[in-house]
Amino acid sequence: MGNIETVAVIGLGYIGLPTAVAFTLAGKKVIGVDINPEIVNAVNQGMPHIQEPQLAESLSQAVSSGQFFATEKIQPVDAFIIAVPTPFKAEYQPDLSYIQQAVQSIAPVLMKGNLVILESTSPVGTTEQIAQWLKTARPDFSFPTDRQEQPDIAIAYCPERVLPSRIMQELIENDRIIGGLDAYSAKQAVALYQSFAKGECIATDARTAEMCKLTENSFRDVNIAFANELSMICDELDINLWELTRLANRHPRVNILQAGAGVGGHCIAVDPWFIVAQAPTQARLIRMARLVNEQKSNWVIEKVKATVAECATAKNCKPSELTIACFGLAFKADVDDLRQSPALNITQTLADWHRGKVLVVEPHIQILPENLQNKAELVDYAIALQQADIVVLLVDHQPFKALKPTQPWIVDCKGIWQ
Numbered sequence: 001m002g003n004i005e006t007v008a009v010i011g012l013g014y015i016g017l018p019t020a021v022a023f024t025l026a027g028k029k030v031i032g033v034d035i036n037p038e039i040v041n042a043v044n045q046g047m048p049h050i051q052e053p054q055l056a057e058s059l060s061q062a063v064s065s066g067q068f069f070a071t072e073k074i075q076p077v078d079a080f081i082i083a084v085p086t087p088f089k090a091e092y093q094p095d096l097s098y099i100q101q102a103v104q105s106i107a108p109v110l111m112k113g114n115l116v117i118l119e120s121t122s123p124v125g126t127t128e129q130i131a132q133w134l135k136t137a138r139p140d141f142s143f144p145t146d147r148q149e150q151p152d153i154a155i156a157y158c159p160e161r162v163l164p165s166r167i168m169q170e171l172i173e174n175d176r177i178i179g180g181l182d183a184y185s186a187k188q189a190v191a192l193y194q195s196f197a198k199g200e201c202i203a204t205d206a207r208t209a210e211m212c213k214l215t216e217n218s219f220r221d222v223n224i225a226f227a228n229e230l231s232m233i234c235d236e237l238d239i240n241l242w243e244l245t246r247l248a249n250r251h252p253r254v255n256i257l258q259a260g261a262g263v264g265g266h267c268i269a270v271d272p273w274f275i276v277a278q279a280p281t282q283a284r285l286i287r288m289a290r291l292v293n294e295q296k297s298n299w300v301i302e303k304v305k306a307t308v309a310e311c312a313t314a315k316n317c318k319p320s321e322l323t324i325a326c327f328g329l330a331f332k333a334d335v336d337d338l339r340q341s342p343a344l345n346i347t348q349t350l351a352d353w354h355r356g357k358v359l360v361v362e363p364h365i366q367i368l369p370e371n372l373q374n375k376a377e378l379v380d381y382a383i384a385l386q387q388a389d390i391v392v393l394l395v396d397h398q399p400f401k402a403l404k405p406t407q408p409w410i411v412d413c414k415g416i417w418q
Contacts, residue, residue: 004115004192005029006077010102012039012070014050014266014337015119015160016083018167021055024062026196031077032070033105043070051336051364054168074105079115079192082106082130085266086120092273094123103130107137112152115188119158121213121267123274127157127206131181144181156180156189157206159213164265164335175199179209217271218286223257224268225289228296231259235303242415261394261413262297262342264331269293269340297342301349304392304411308354311389311409320355325388327381328395329362329369336364343394344369350392351375359384363399393417 005028009020012034024030034040042049046060062068074080084098099120106116116134118127131145134153141152157179162170176193178201180186186203193201204212227245234241245256263269272290276283304324312319331341338344348371351358358376360368361384368378381403385391391405396414403417410417 004078004188004195007031007079007081007192008033008074008077009081009083010034010074010105011082011084011098011120012043013083013085014052014164014167015162016081017043017048017050017059018052018055018162018171019081019083019119019160020068021058021062022168022171022196024065024068025058028067028195030062030068031075032068033072033074034070035072037072040070040072052167053165058168074109076109076111078113079117080106081117081119083119086122086270087266088270088273088277093277094274096122096126096129099126099130100133103133104137107134110134110138110141110153112141114152115154115156115185115192117156117158117189117192119160121159121217121271121274122157122210123278124207124210124214126210127155127179127181131155144185147182150184151182154180154182154185154188155206156185157209158189158193159209161213161216164332164337172196172198176201177204177209177212178202179204179206179212181206211275214271214275217268218275218289221263221268221272221293222285222289224260224263225292227257227259228262229292230256232296232299240418242418258414260296260342261300261346263293264339264341264343265337266339269331297346300342300346300392300394300411300413301353304346304350304390305353307390307409307411314408315389322354322389323357323359323387324350324354324390324392325359325361325379325384326350326376326392326394327361327384327400328393328397329360330364330395330397333396334364334398338365338369344372346392346394347376348372357387359388361400363397 007023007028008031009016010033012032020030020032039049046063048055048059082102084102087095089095131143135143142148143153144151178189190201190203231241248254272286276287308319326347329344359379360376361381390409391407393412396416401416
């Protein structure tokens, strides 16, 4: 295998698009592949379909260089990077259908010397499954699982570990864990990522790399679950959670994370279930943490309902005469990503339940999700604070921190209005 000059990134989402841009700016000729024609058209015009600092400027630079374009059809290249969604199905079982579809699209254009990399967060063994799918489709090639010293096709796993709102920066600066199906595949993948990565590219085997990604997000989930469980205990015992956390964290070996309305996003809210699905007997703490974080959203909903009842009693009116304002829909602060968002789930549930007006303040979107339309109204914070009887803080977006609601009835899930 010679130097890799052309790269195809399959899936132009929150990870695929920034990755494609990073490779382009590092001097590679890059093809972005996506099944959504609207995304393809927007990208080719230099307009990202997601909000991320520095991405619009970098994408415009990549497109204008003539070294990057998007398409719906896969084409022959030196390296294929798969960055498609990996959701779960019923009973929290991993859904690998998007990965399988990507692999099937690659198979007809595969050439000897190609490198295939999976970036999608996946259950342990998925990279080996890719080799099997490709071997079935292309028995004319040798693969790393054939135990040859230099297979025709190299295959590796290289998960991202970036923070939304800092993707373009962390994509380049963070260390990368790169797991090859054999040493040759790992070496090829390391060389490719080092074309733009300033962080260390650390080679290991594919199964360890897959588990490493799942472990990182499960670690976060377990620690957030402790904070969320503590928040519910403090409410029961009439203790100020935020004061308690501040005091406990003065211990040199204690670092309690910030509680919230739950846990969202496509990583932390999903990945632990991949471990649980493969090791259900052993993954007891990981499973319980997931359940605690999911339950926190239901707890918030019940807290808002109780607050509505208190407000109606105090104002001597019907609950349907009251207005609820929900601040934040994104899964975390200062992003526009609504995937697996507890704030969105809470707001949808309240909009279905409440017979009065529901206002939504989310500065990072221009239109409400379809299942909130006709049930709630998207407004700016000034209107929300003027009209609301009950204020619910679900996401601590930066603009919200400067607000000072005067309503007596506040449910603050992030402690910024305490």
